[in-house]
Amino acid sequence: MRLLLLALLVLPFDRLPAQAADQKVAAFDRYATQAAKDWGAVGLAVAVVKDGRTIFAKGYGVRELGKPGVVDSATLFAIGSTTKAITAAAVGMLVDDGKLGWDDPVINHLPGFQLGDPYVTREITVRDLLTHRAGLANGDILWYRTDNSPAEILRRARFIPSAYSIRSSFVYQNVMYAAAGAVEAASGMSWARFLETRIFRPLGMTGTVATLAETAGLPNLAVPHYRIRGEPRVITNASVDPVAAAGSIWSGVADMARWAAFMLDSGRVDGKPLLKPETWAELLKPQALLPPGAFYPSQRLTKPSWMSYGMGWFQQDYQGRTVQFHTGSIDGMVAIIGLIPSARLGVYVLGNLDHVEVRHPLMLRAFDTWLGTGARDWSGELLALYRGLEADGDSALARRARDRQPNAAPTLPLGRYAGRYADSLVGSVEIGEAEGRLTLSRGPFLKAKLDHWQFDTFQAVWENEWQGTDLVTFAIGADGSVEGLRYAGRRLGRVR
Numbered sequence: 001m002r003l004l005l006l007a008l009l010v011l012p013f014d015r016l017p018a019q020a021a022d023q024k025v026a027a028f029d030r031y032a033t034q035a036a037k038d039w040g041a042v043g044l045a046v047a048v049v050k051d052g053r054t055i056f057a058k059g060y061g062v063r064e065l066g067k068p069g070v071v072d073s074a075t076l077f078a079i080g081s082t083t084k085a086i087t088a089a090a091v092g093m094l095v096d097d098g099k100l101g102w103d104d105p106v107i108n109h110l111p112g113f114q115l116g117d118p119y120v121t122r123e124i125t126v127r128d129l130l131t132h133r134a135g136l137a138n139g140d141i142l143w144y145r146t147d148n149s150p151a152e153i154l155r156r157a158r159f160i161p162s163a164y165s166i167r168s169s170f171v172y173q174n175v176m177y178a179a180a181g182a183v184e185a186a187s188g189m190s191w192a193r194f195l196e197t198r199i200f201r202p203l204g205m206t207g208t209v210a211t212l213a214e215t216a217g218l219p220n221l222a223v224p225h226y227r228i229r230g231e232p233r234v235i236t237n238a239s240v241d242p243v244a245a246a247g248s249i250w251s252g253v254a255d256m257a258r259w260a261a262f263m264l265d266s267g268r269v270d271g272k273p274l275l276k277p278e279t280w281a282e283l284l285k286p287q288a289l290l291p292p293g294a295f296y297p298s299q300r301l302t303k304p305s306w307m308s309y310g311m312g313w314f315q316q317d318y319q320g321r322t323v324q325f326h327t328g329s330i331d332g333m334v335a336i337i338g339l340i341p342s343a344r345l346g347v348y349v350l351g352n353l354d355h356v357e358v359r360h361p362l363m364l365r366a367f368d369t370w371l372g373t374g375a376r377d378w379s380g381e382l383l384a385l386y387r388g389l390e391a392d393g394d395s396a397l398a399r400r401a402r403d404r405q406p407n408a409a410p411t412l413p414l415g416r417y418a419g420r421y422a423d424s425l426v427g428s429v430e431i432g433e434a435e436g437r438l439t440l441s442r443g444p445f446l447k448a449k450l451d452h453w454q455f456d457t458f459q460a461v462w463e464n465e466w467q468g469t470d471l472v473t474f475a476i477g478a479d480g481s482v483e484g485l486r487y488a489g490r491r492l493g494r495v496r
Contacts, residue, residue: 181245224332
């Protein structure tokens with residue numbers, strides 16, 4: 001009888017670790033469910049990896065509003081710039097193969113590569129491409145919703161203006177990642193094929209594809225959404241394929257959990273290293289210190305002591321540990337990956353509503369849950385923060401409208417503004433006139449109506465409503481003719 005009583009007393013304690021783990025999962029699931037509702041997410045998928053295992057993987061909501069298809073752990077989303085860490089790992093594998101070095105000049109592998117400054121062209125290295133410290137301003141105008149080919153984008157990189165001295169600061173730069181993705185020069189195969197062969201297949205990421213083009217016909221696919229006039233609506237995908245290595249991968253959280261586990265296990269799969277330990281460590285080493293303006297608004301609440309960037313990873317301290325993380329954002333799609341290697345803990349979140357920032361609180365709540373550091377309501381606090389930022393943006397637009405002088409008529413009749421304007425970086429912009437309004441067309445994907453704003457400035461109202469509006473200002477010469485226009489921060493000359 002005493003032995004039986006002892007067994008009955010001991011048995012519950014034997015089960016406590018498993019019960020506690022189940023309770024954490026259930027509590028996190030409840031929190032994620034409520035957070036998705038509070039932020040108005042359309043579809044969401046979340047995975048948590050701990051000690052080499054996927055301990056949580058679940059979908060919430062739907063793949064497309066108004067349709068029954070639900071999100072699950074295999075639903076494919078655009079993972080956006082969380083692609084960058086995978087590109088960096090691919091480059092690391094080529095370093096291990098002896099086919100290139102981190103500090104090799106880029107022109108050693110891409111002889112035709114050229115930037116505006118001959119010194120930078122000569123000195124820029126593979127490491128610089130991966131760490132956003134090449135000295136260039138943002139160059140997204142080269143690829144976002146254009147029909148420029150990858151080769152043309154790299155050719156025009158020489159026209160991206162300098163923003164700072166090389167390696168002295170940090171400006172996020174997708175085009176330089178596209179250059180880093182030119183692994184065929186060192187590997188003999190395309191970037192997509194290299195990832196499939198050396199990363200996706202060995203990690204068992206069987207549902208992952210490298211580009212938007214490869215998603216055609218796939219059934220379990222999330223559709224992008226954007227909040228227009230307060231309501232989420234389906235929008236079209238913006239292809240990142242022209243700068244693929246910067247952010248074109250599509251995947252689900254089940255597969256991305258495998259990637260997270262691989263990075264948490266120092267680049268190993270089932271004990272087998274795919275990266276040398278020193279190469280894995282180099283990927284996660286801080287390479288550039290970041291000013292607050294180059295980081296995320298969440299820092300206002302997490303209050304990190306330091307912020308840096310590695311190779312495809314933003315970095316900060318949290319609860320006395322180093323966090324490696326990155327977001328992904330492209331029209332109607334969001335992602336975040338967060339790793340705490342010292343705790344062998346990783347989180348991955350995917351969503352299909354533009355900039356639904358619930359990704360940040362879910363990452364932080366998962367950290368707290370499995371680190372055992374409390375139950376702070378990150379969702380509530382960050383929701384208040386982001387609503388404040390949205391209100392600030394609305395106020396800025398209201399100030400612009402308030403300062404407008406709508407009765408300040410244009411200098412010329414509308415037809416005199418029509419014509420073609422060009423710039424080496426932007427390319428051609430066509431200004432036309434139809435039904436008493438000017439129109440703007442930049443390639444097949446960017447079209448707008450121009451409404452008069454004031455003087456010779458017009459407001460471009462994009463056909464894709466989620467792109468908002470921009471101001472276009474025409475320059476009138478001494479002879480009274482239109483000499484050029486200012487668009488996207490560039491001065492385009494009129495082509496006569």
